[in-house]
Amino acid sequence: MDLTTTDGAALEKSEGQAKERYGDLNRRNLQLDMTRGKPSPEQLDLSEEILTAVGPGEWRGEDGTDYRNYGIVAGIPEAKAFFAAYMDVTPEEIIVGGNSSLTMMYDAMAGAVLFGLPGGDGPWREQTGVKVLCPVPGYDRHFAVCERLGIEMIPVEMTDDGPDMDAVESLVANDPGIKGIWCVPKYSNPTGIVYSDGVTERLAAMETAAADFRIFWDNAYAVHHLGSGPARVMNALATCKAAGNPDRALMFGSTSKMTLAGAGVAMMAASSTNIADATKKISFATIGPDKINQLRHVRFFGDQDGILAHMAKQAALIAPKFAAVEAALEKNLAGKGIATWTSPEGGYFVSVDVVDGCAAEIVRLADEAGVKLTPAGATYPYGRDPRDRNIRLAPTMPSVEEIEQAMEVFCACVELACVRKLKESAA
Amino acid sequence: MDLTTTDGAALEKSEGQAKERYGDLNRRNLQLDMTRGKPSPEQLDLSEEILTAVGPGEWRGEDGTDYRNYGIVAGIPEAKAFFAAYMDVTPEEIIVGGNSSLTMMYDAMAGAVLFGLPGGDGPWREQTGVKVLCPVPGYDRHFAVCERLGIEMIPVEMTDDGPDMDAVESLVANDPGIKGIWCVPKYSNPTGIVYSDGVTERLAAMETAAADFRIFWDNAYAVHHLGSGPARVMNALATCKAAGNPDRALMFGSTSKMTLAGAGVAMMAASSTNIADATKKISFATIGPDKINQLRHVRFFGDQDGILAHMAKQAALIAPKFAAVEAALEKNLAGKGIATWTSPEGGYFVSVDVVDGCAAEIVRLADEAGVKLTPAGATYPYGRDPRDRNIRLAPTMPSVEEIEQAMEVFCACVELACVRKLKESAA
Numbered sequence: 001m002d003l004t005t006t007d008g009a010a011l012e013k014s015e016g017q018a019k020e021r022y023g024d025l026n027r028r029n030l031q032l033d034m035t036r037g038k039p040s041p042e043q044l045d046l047s048e049e050i051l052t053a054v055g056p057g058e059w060r061g062e063d064g065t066d067y068r069n070y071g072i073v074a075g076i077p078e079a080k081a082f083f084a085a086y087m088d089v090t091p092e093e094i095i096v097g098g099n100s101s102l103t104m105m106y107d108a109m110a111g112a113v114l115f116g117l118p119g120g121d122g123p124w125r126e127q128t129g130v131k132v133l134c135p136v137p138g139y140d141r142h143f144a145v146c147e148r149l150g151i152e153m154i155p156v157e158m159t160d161d162g163p164d165m166d167a168v169e170s171l172v173a174n175d176p177g178i179k180g181i182w183c184v185p186k187y188s189n190p191t192g193i194v195y196s197d198g199v200t201e202r203l204a205a206m207e208t209a210a211a212d213f214r215i216f217w218d219n220a221y222a223v224h225h226l227g228s229g230p231a232r233v234m235n236a237l238a239t240c241k242a243a244g245n246p247d248r249a250l251m252f253g254s255t256s257k258m259t260l261a262g263a264g265v266a267m268m269a270a271s272s273t274n275i276a277d278a279t280k281k282i283s284f285a286t287i288g289p290d291k292i293n294q295l296r297h298v299r300f301f302g303d304q305d306g307i308l309a310h311m312a313k314q315a316a317l318i319a320p321k322f323a324a325v326e327a328a329l330e331k332n333l334a335g336k337g338i339a340t341w342t343s344p345e346g347g348y349f350v351s352v353d354v355v356d357g358c359a360a361e362i363v364r365l366a367d368e369a370g371v372k373l374t375p376a377g378a379t380y381p382y383g384r385d386p387r388d389r390n391i392r393l394a395p396t397m398p399s400v401e402e403i404e405q406a407m408e409v410f411c412a413c414v415e416l417a418c419v420r421k422l423k424e425s426a427a
Numbered sequence: 428m429d430l431t432t433t434d435g436a437a438l439e440k441s442e443g444q445a446k447e448r449y450g451d452l453n454r455r456n457l458q459l460d461m462t463r464g465k466p467s468p469e470q471l472d473l474s475e476e477i478l479t480a481v482g483p484g485e486w487r488g489e490d491g492t493d494y495r496n497y498g499i500v501a502g503i504p505e506a507k508a509f510f511a512a513y514m515d516v517t518p519e520e521i522i523v524g525g526n527s528s529l530t531m532m533y534d535a536m537a538g539a540v541l542f543g544l545p546g547g548d549g550p551w552r553e554q555t556g557v558k559v560l561c562p563v564p565g566y567d568r569h570f571a572v573c574e575r576l577g578i579e580m581i582p583v584e585m586t587d588d589g590p591d592m593d594a595v596e597s598l599v600a601n602d603p604g605i606k607g608i609w610c611v612p613k614y615s616n617p618t619g620i621v622y623s624d625g626v627t628e629r630l631a632a633m634e635t636a637a638a639d640f641r642i643f644w645d646n647a648y649a650v651h652h653l654g655s656g657p658a659r660v661m662n663a664l665a666t667c668k669a670a671g672n673p674d675r676a677l678m679f680g681s682t683s684k685m686t687l688a689g690a691g692v693a694m695m696a697a698s699s700t701n702i703a704d705a706t707k708k709i710s711f712a713t714i715g716p717d718k719i720n721q722l723r724h725v726r727f728f729g730d731q732d733g734i735l736a737h738m739a740k741q742a743a744l745i746a747p748k749f750a751a752v753e754a755a756l757e758k759n760l761a762g763k764g765i766a767t768w769t770s771p772e773g774g775y776f777v778s779v780d781v782v783d784g785c786a787a788e789i790v791r792l793a794d795e796a797g798v799k800l801t802p803a804g805a806t807y808p809y810g811r812d813p814r815d816r817n818i819r820l821a822p823t824m825p826s827v828e829e830i831e832q833a834m835e836v837f838c839a840c841v842e843l844a845c846v847r848k849l850k851e852s853a854a
Contacts, residue, residue: 036497044495048483051719056475068471068687070463098525099717106712114537114576125552141714148711149541260495263719284575285533287568290526290717292478292690 002337003422004355011423018416022369025409030370032406037189037348038397039261042317046310047259053296067291074279079265079294085304086222087253087269088235094269095278097289101254101266105216106145108250108268111281112179112212113149118273119247120212124151129177132216135163137351137379137390139189142182142218146381153381154178158191162199169206176209180216186233187221190351190379190392192344200234205243215240217251223307224257225346226322227315230308237269246271255297257348258310265297321395321403325350328407338418350393351379355418359388365413371406429764430849431782438850445843449792452836457797459833464616464775465824466688469744473737474686480723494718501706506692506721512731513649514680514696515662521696522705524716528681528693532643533572535677535695538708539606539639540576545700546674547606547639551578556604559643562590564778564806564817566616569609569645573808580808581605585618589626596633603636607643613660614648617778617806617819619771627661632670642667644678650738651684652773653746657738664696673698682724684775685737692724748822748830752777755834765845777820778806782845786815792840798833 003014059067061076074080075096084091097104111117113124124130131152134143138158146153154171157164163181172178181203185195203215217236225231236249247270255264268278301307326343329352333339341352354362359376366373374392377383393410395403430441486494488503501507502523511518524531538544540551551557558579561570565585573580581598584591590608599605608630612622630642644663652658663676674697682691695705728734753770756779760766768779781789786803793800801819804810820837822830 038497041493041496044493047495051482051486052479055478059478066468066471068474068689069468070465070683070688072689100713100715103713110537110541110712113541144711256497260719261497262495262499262715263717284571285537286527286530288527288689290690290720292687293717293720 004337133181161196187347190349332411431764588623614774617776759838
């Protein structure tokens with residue numbers, strides 16, 4: 001029954017049922033958490049051997065360098081070669097760093113603010129009206145970086161194959177203050193959308209009023225599929241080069257959701273001009289990354305097939321969790337007209353859109369019933385979802401059983417809040 | 428024979444001898460490097476067991492937390508407790524981070540530029556005439572951070588027990604643009620000087636025109652003695668608290684020269700106000716440090732006595748190298764009036780002052796003879812030693828035999844360059 005087209009009496013009845021169901025669930029005293037995209041312990045268990053991948057006496061590089069000592073600011077040659085292959089660039093086009101790609105993205109943007117970027121007119125801090133485009137819904141930590149650095153965010157709607165490129169092209173062509181765009185091109189956070197070739201090509205080729213415009217290409221889920229192999233996304237750097245804009249793409253990657261989330265290796269791939277610029281910036285702030293941990297990663301994976309084999313194991317662990325989310329949504333909310341949701345083929349999230357004005361209330365109700373959800377609005381710049389309708393679910397960390405319980409609560413909250421809103425609107 | 432008071436003919440003879448000696452050494456085709464303060468392979472060998480300190484299944488914290496996963500931005504409780512004891516602060520007064528204390532210092536200063544510091548009038552970037560005092564000779568990477576961030580550096584002379592405090596007090600009292608001072612309080616880089624209690628107390632208590640004045644207290648060599656146990660330096664944080672300036676000290680430490688130089692753990696200790704401010708800043712740029720590597724360090728050392736026992740082994744390895752430097756300087760240059768040098772009781776460097784105007788030429792001559800030295804001027808802001816007389820020697824990395832060879836060359840270069848300069852002056 002589509003609740004959006006039903007009559008007042010039926011809504012009344014639905015609200016009663018939903019209230020009762022919510023009350024029952026509330027009395028279970030659950031304590032569940034679906035807030036963050038964290039790998040589960042079972043996923044982390046897949047990488048236990050990385051802890052012993054570099055033992056005593058095993059710390060020499062291929063050229064004999066002692067990786068225990070200082071130096072090598074842009075990453076050890078083995079890691080550069082290995083992750084260059086992973087990112088589909090040359091070893092001259094990559095920096096392999098510490099344990100956090102968020103840090104590399106923050107540093108790239110903070111570096112632009114403080115010192116500027118190749119091709120630009122100096123530090124962004126000396127310019128007014130600096131802005132970055134933010135496809136929405138998107139990743140809260142990207143938005144937090146911009147907000148922190150005083151960079152204005154302009155939301156752009158996501159379509160089924162990437163950001164609304166008509167809007168993007170029109171914005172960047174006319175405003176020299178628009179310096180970049182955040183992109184999670186594969187299994188986007190939280191929508192699971194995969195950028196089409198057409199979108200990538202338009203991003204690469206579009207005219208930008210800013211000479212130092214950058215695509216912040218956070219390919220966090222490059223190989224993080226749910227069992228059918230990684231989706232194909234064009235290489236942003238190669239596409240930008242082909243379009244005559246070689247310095248436009250900064251591509252980020254990370255092993256945090258491949259090996260150990262807290263002890264991974266992060267990387268940035270870009271034109272040799274951008275890499276030289278970033279390397280210079282980094283060299284003031286460090287004498288070198290943890291080279292031993294880089295070596296652990298190269299040895300643990302062995303080769304590119306090693307990555308794929310490893311990620312297939314990850315998929316086998318998390319696919320049932322996404323299936324449990326999907327099943328609960330189908331069973332409880334299908335056909336009711338109050339919610340739509342994504343069915344991602346990879347990544348870490350399911351994105352749910354509910355009746356306008358209900359997301360915050362649903363998160364509140366769920367919290368009251370012991371199920372923690374990502375705060376409503378988190379997927380929008382400044383934490384403000386203008387329609388208050390998007391909720392991000394993160395199914396990887398809890399067990400299937402916990403997800404089933406949490407989703408029962410979630411769906412009851414969606415129904416209760418939306419029915420109430422519909423009643424209110426009908427009145 | 429004191430060459431500075433000798434006559435022209437004697438100088439002529441000396442130059443001839445020095446030239447011949449230098450020529451002989453030049454023909455040996457040496458390839459030696461005394462540029463950077465890197466630990467030797469033998470020092471690194473002392474920490475081989477850290478590579479296996481956290482094996483499979485051993486990654487849980489005392490409270491059961493899985494340290495393989497994301498989170499805990501200011502460091503794991505075990506590491507905070509352990510390094511708080513090391514830094515003589517409470518666990519609430521420390522952040523334990525990644526592998527580089529230079530990064531923490533850079534971030535502290537860059538964060539002040541971008542966002543300001545507690546007690547101040549906002550971001551330094553919005554203020555004019557921001558300056559930092561730099562005791563000289565000092566550490567080139569400290570100076571590079573300031574130069575990079577556009578912070579003007581004001582050199583202050585070092586005395587035998589720390590910076591010239593009369594000069595420091597007078598400068599900071601009158602110029603609100605002076606925001607801080609770099610200090611390496613124990614076995615200072617490069618002079619080996621240990622700050623006296625009087626100096627520390629004056630730094631803590633002095634009136635500063637800037638409300639957000641900070642002591643950047645880089646205690647890099649806190650336990651890095653040469654065999655007689657660590658020298659005592661006052662705790663800057665406690666001293667500042669006692670003087671009524673609790674937020675003045677930012678104390679930095681690192682295990683880079685204790686365990687593995689590239690894979691250590693860095694820390695910042697400060698008032699809880701400063702720690703809260705720094706934690707907030709960090710939280711935009713990372714989801715957490717490498718907690719596994721922090722755990723490795725806590726387990727490897729075991730307790731504070733473990734640190735001391737470990738550093739006694741380090742001392743046993745490097746003390747003979749410092750002795751070889753001292754012996755060569757004594758043998759070749761004592762009594763000649765052309766050079767003075769430090770005899771440090773810890774740290775990583777020997778500082779040599781030669782006849783004014785000769786340092787750059789000595790480094791050039793040594794390089795020509797196959798001995799790489801830290802560039803002349805590196806120990807001064809902007810790389811400019813106004814008297815061109817200071818040279819930093821780094822004896823830890825080469826073997827004793829290599830040091831003996833390198834020092835023979837160095838001393839020959841000192842003599843040749845200085846005699847020539849004296850001849851020139853006499854003419």
